[in-house]
Amino acid sequence: MENVLLTPDDFILLYPVFAREDRNVILRELESAHRNCSPTVWTNVSSRKEAIALLTAHWIAMNLCQEGALASVAVESVAGNVMQIPKMDGPNNGSEFASTIYGQRYLKLWKSLPKMGFVV
Structure with missing residues (x-):
């Protein structure tokens, strides 16, 4: 990875809640x-x-949530109940970031970027 700004250890210092997550996943x-x-x-x-x-x-939290949802569906299926995993909205409106606090903060930071481009 060129121009590495964050290593897994740096990331864990910022977000110790993910300390148990596999370093390869991080x-x-x-x-x-x-x-x-x-x-x-x-x-x-x-x-x-x-x-x-x-x-x-955000991505790690989403993966953990999906794993939890899949486990819940499996348990309900064994119990004879029917469950569906909720679908996320499309990627174009920013809603994919609304599901975690990390995604919400990322979106807020992204929206603060200076807008550049050409007007014709």
């Missing part, structure tokens, strides 16, 4: 967050670092 999500938080968009290093941490925390 590393994988950090690498993905680094790719998704481009330095050309996130020009302020501290804002980019915060965005990477929040995005990583």
